[in-house]
Amino acid sequence: MAPAASQASASIWKMDPIAYFAIGGFFLFFGLFFGVFFLGTLGQVDFLAWMCLPPTIVPGSIALAYGVVAWRREHALLAFADWAKSQRRIKMDLMAQRIGRTRFDAERLLGEAIDRKLVNGVIDRASDEFVNLDHAGQQLFAGKCPNCGGEFSVWYFPEERFKCPYCEYAVGDAT
Secondary structure (H helix, E strand, C coil): CCCCHHHHHHHHCCCCHHHHHHHHHHHHHHHHHHHHHHHHCCHHHHHHHHHHCHHHHHHHHHHHHHHHHHHHHHHHHHHHHHHHHCCCEEEHHHHHHHHCCCHHHHHHHHHHHHHCCCCCEEEECCCCEEEECCCHHHCEEEEECCCCCCEEEEEECCCCEEECCCCCCEEECCC
């Protein structure tokens, strides 16, 4: 089954930046070739040059410009993915604050990095945290406070400590 028209047109804008540079260079090369050939040597066929220049120069320039934008976006995503890999677990609001973006932009970037398999992790909606699955095997689970017996569900790393929500007792590596 063929992809829907909306899916096909959306995939045009998701190509590798090198593809935009190649397409733009191809169009510009032929535009300049026609311009030099028709305008430089054959003065009688100027109308052919004016028919060939706009359909080559304009899309070629647009493809090159979009290639630069896509290249910058790609490098920003790779830099974000490298940073996100260094985090074992981080609250989503804190992530947005640290990268200087809105919460929505941070989730969008993280989702794209996860979809493209640049980061191995998930967003835990219960705790509102990004959890790096490369470090998930090291986590411990605390379900009950050793001091007051209060029940809660918290995943933590061995060197972390957190407070019981009921009695403020420090739970963590010493327990």
